[in-house]
Amino acid sequence: MAIIGQKLIKQVRTTGLKATAAQRLDDAFTRFTAGLSWNDVRGILRGDPPPKPNPRVKPHTEGFWFHIRPSFYHEAVTTLYPTFRLGFLSAVFFMFEIITGIFLMIFYTPSPTSAYQNMLDILTNVPFGKFVRDLHRLGAEAMVIVVTLHMIRTFATGSYKKPRQFTWFTGVVLLVVTLFLSFSGYLLPWDQLAFWAVTIGTSMADAVPGVGPQLNLLLRGAPDIGAGGLLRFYLFHVVLFPLIGIIFVAVHYYKVVRYGISLPPEMEAVGEDTARKVPPEKRVPFLPDILTNELMYMGVAFAFMAVSVVTWYQGAPLEHHADPLVTPNHTVAPWYFYWLQGLLKVPHIIPILPGDLARAVDKVFFDVLGLTPKVFWGVIVGPLMIGILFIVPYIDPNPSRRYGDRKIMLTLGALFAALIVYLSLAGIPTGVPITGFGYVGGDPASEVGQEFIPDEGVGPIRKLPYKEYRVGTWTISAQPNTGSAGLDKLIRDIHASMEHRKVNPDPTGRKLSPEANGTLKVEQKQENLLHVVLTINFTDDTGRATQFVKETYLHALSGY
Amino acid sequence: MGHPLHGENLLQRKGKTRMSIIKKIITFRPSFTLRILTGLIAMLVMLSVCTVVAISDQTGLNVRDTQFRARAVEAGAKVYSLQCARCHGAGGEGIEGLGPSLAAESFVGRRELEERPDGSVAYRVVAPSARMQQIGWGGTLEDYIIAVTSSGIPVRSSPVWDVNHPTFLDSLGGPLRPDQIRDVTAFIVNWSLKPLSDDQAVLPPAPGEGMAGRPTPVPLTEQQEAGKQVYLRAGCTACHAIRGVGNQGALGPSLSRIYTVATERIASEDYKQNLRDQPPAASPEEYIRQSILHPNAYIVPQCPQGPCVAGLMPQNYSQTLSPEDLDKLVDYLSTLR
Incomplete structure (x- = not known):
């Protein structure tokens, strides 16, 4: 102490107080930036050329945060193409999800008795609660998109080729982690959407030949999803998958730095990799060019998220409380698993064979291997499609990265993407347009019910403002006269939907019987509370007169 | 600011002035x-x-x-119609002998909606629940409804109705x-x-009301105790209920106070007018015996599931019960006052 003090006093005596303070402050600043003085930083911000020796590489050798970043990039990879910053943005969204996720964790307990109430509290009692929840949800979906685009880009430019095979491999691990992260978060609100999507997902694990029931038990903690399953999915979501993600991001990024970002294919001779041999005049220094570039992209991404949430994004959904006894109609997986749901709908093991032969093949498979088409396509082929991605760099024999030399591989990639799109269309309840593959629906009357009073979600009947309703029993007709324009239109819409279904068969060939008619009963249940009952009388497939009834309650203030 | 970075100048390839739009974008x-x-700006x-x-x-929090x-309330309405309406009535008006009114002002009190300028609302209590004060409940009305719905009536304030609130x-x-x-509480x-x-409502008696006249239970005689065993053995409990004795059936009328009920009934005009094919009973014991042997002779108006139905009770007890057992049973039932 005494020695330091003496030095300080001596310095003040020789150079004066002001200069000493400035010098000491600059020292502290330099230690903080791991090697850049105030003047160095000013030079960077002004765009001065680097002095010699260049102090701007010091943070890369001295400091932790910059040592994981290269001190310069090849100029050819700093334009929009070839990277489109997708890898960087993936990491940004991962970080974004961690930040918003920690906020949400504060208000959440993973238990069936409290989880749903926690969601209501976040929406109705936590400042910024809905905002952050929507950001987290939109961020998760954006991350799936960005990570997938990153993979498509890497495939298109052939960047998975030697020496970057393992980088690609870890990238596919990260894609799977991203999907699982998103999916495991799905259960946490403990609403009907969550419960049934995850029930479907885990029942696929149940169908795995041999170990299925054990795997299912491990995932759910019980034969059905309950307290144990919720806790496990929570731990997957906040511990296991983020941990795997962080580890693989580290490995993935180490490989990226180790081999450099691959140059645009046309810039290199076939089989050559010159990403790390950057001539001095082609170097773009990390400080300040790459850093400011990344900060800009990050800022734009965050601003895009914030603006989206308060403008076009309709918000993370919250449906009714999870109910193991009530399966809502038309339950679907999250959209990035539609393709898997589509695979589950493939009717036969070899679907292109004619019906009888296809059934015979199914029987052989079932008798010999115990495989049903669902298990075969959903549990074996589905994961295999991801598995193929892992081995792409190891089975592609072509050393060239040029587009012109890779016609076969690019075509295969495009076909794969088209297949995923087709299967995704098949995964949604309406099925693929034109072919109708993947359509699921009940009888036409119940489809009318689902259209106007969906089990979950809103639908036109809940959407119609309370004030527009008139108490009474109204016949569904083309010219209703209820005294309310809104209710008249609703009844006309129901009528139109019924007439449409009388004429146009659904993809399974069913039509609403021609004499079918209906009523919409509106009764006052309480002050501010209406009971709305849609009744459709029709003749079912067997020629029996049947009545379909669907009801809902509507409160004046529920504001759907 | 505004200085081009030294690295950027190198990028512009000399001699190439025409670039396609796509190339320009990619x-x-x-610039810095x-x-x-x-x-x-972001x-x-x-x-x-x-x-x-x-x-x-x-505002958003309030509106949501x-x-x-x-x-x-909407979700609660559905639960109410499935679980509660059976005893408390579809409109919460209550059903005599089964469940008191839940919509009565003396139970729910009266509140008003106050709309705030932001579109959200607040509820203002105009009259608190008189019933809560009457029974000395310390918590809120909501607490009471949640407690009773969850675990049944925690404190029995009156013995008048024989149906216990289920858990x-x-x-x-x-x-x-x-x-x-x-949800159903909100409803x-x-x-x-x-x-x-x-x-307009079926109200429960005030606390203590109906308790005073209730006689102290006397120990059963041997004959009456045997009758209780007959009651348990002969299948009566499948449809009937006697508080604290065996299964609590909810199809036929409760028998917990059948002697008192029988006394009232033989005096009633309805009995005298609607009795068919049988002579009117002179005593409550005779009425009980008549009801067992000839269930269709007189149909009482109110059963737990709605109006009582003729032909629901087996009509062959004269064959399945021995005369001694029947005597024992009538003796036992006559102790329930």
């Missing part, structure tokens, strides 16, 4: 100035969004609170989850906006 690299500007946009959210959030409360909470063996009980409390007046 080789686009913003543009980067800093864009980044700053940050400002983000900050202003956060500010807007911070300012408008309280109102909406979710309203949706809880509805799933962890106590009932059919409802805690959130459903909260019941919603009646307070327009409660039934007390003369």
